[in-house]
Amino acid sequence: MASISETSDDGSNGGDPNQKPEEPHKNPQEGKEEENQNEKPKEDDHQEEEVENVPQIPPQMPLELIVSTIATLRRCHYPTLSLLSDSFRQVISSVDLFQTRSLIGSTEPVLYTLITFTSPNFEEPRWFILQRRNNTSLQLSLVTSLPPMFPGCTTVTIGHKIYVMGGLRSLNRRAKTVFVIDCRFHTWRYLQEMQVARSYAASAVIDGMIYVVGGSTKRSDDWVEVFNVETNTWENVPSVLSPYGRSKAPFNVHFVLDNKIYILDGNNRVAYDLRGRRWEDWGPAGNQLGYFWQVLYCVVDNLLYAVVPDHLHVTPIVVYDPREMGWRPVMGVDYLPNLVYSESRMTNFGGKLMILGCYQSQARFDYYGEVNVWCVEVALxxxxxxxxxxxxxxxxxxxxxxxxxxxxxxxxVTV
Incomplete structure (x- = not known):
């Protein structure tokens, strides 16, 4: 599935990825509020917050000086700064500002999570963004300008963009659809479709190319295809298929490590070498590698981190180094909050582990019967x-x- 977040809205094509816009969505209107959301914090909530240590702004400040000044500040201050003048609003919504931030190294990681609600009826997943308020507290907010995602889509990130591919248009009807989300402005547009319709595929990026694996009938000539982001074209990657794995398995569990996509396919564990374009069996170390990463995992600096299930009664977090081909404990973490980790998600957030989830049983609800969502931040x-x-x-x-x-x-993503 996919993820992205912030605030604005889409009036013309707001909820349907099946409808292709003629032009990229630059300034969508705000859509209706989700019924399942108790509070939908918006960036407008920041408008009354004061920005600390910001000097007085001359009324006729040159745009170049505004860009160089704003580029050094945290993005959480931008909503307040946009109230100063039309010039500030113009700069904050400009490409020049983000180019300057990249040049001076002031870009920041931003976390997007894709959330659905299954009771009483299944809902199409929507993107939420995790951002800081007042430079301290974290808030998870709906990105209203982005349409619902297809269930079973797969996503990758490149810089400030999220690429979303495939999914299920309806029951047993896969999609070839591909679109890209610009997380700087929360706009999106369609790209060239895949050559094969896919759902629950694995995906990865290497050397600026996007690889999509599986999610369709298993064949040697098109089970893997690669997307060139520069030319907006797809190419099939013929390969000798691994004898392991099933023919139509959903790849819900996969990760990228050391330029390989590791895939859990039923009880089988296989890897696809992106550079060599060949399949591999994990060999003797495969069983050990697959021991922990099935529940909650992510990769940081080419190391695989996993949360250990409670019943194993070992350290809460372990790490796998492909060079050593073995797991070892992450020292110093004696406990983690009692979240439902099988239903949570863990992400590499600028070198930290960020876990989003809910508490077990009654502890997940507040006094009013609403479900609390928590974020655990682990420094490494x-x-x-x-x-x-x-x-x-x-x-x-x-x-x-x-x-x-x-x-x-x-x-x-990095913005």
């Missing part, structure tokens, strides 16, 4: 002796819903 440190240490930096209540959320996936 690699020490000179090679050991990985972690520290739970915060546990934050980031939103409340009237229905139980299902966290489809989480992605981090």
């Amino acid at each position: 440190e690699r020490r000179e002796d090679g050991e990985i240490w972690g520290k739970v930096q915060s546990l934050s209540l980031v939103n409340k819903f009237r229905k139980s959320p299902v966290f489809v996936l989480s992605r981090t």
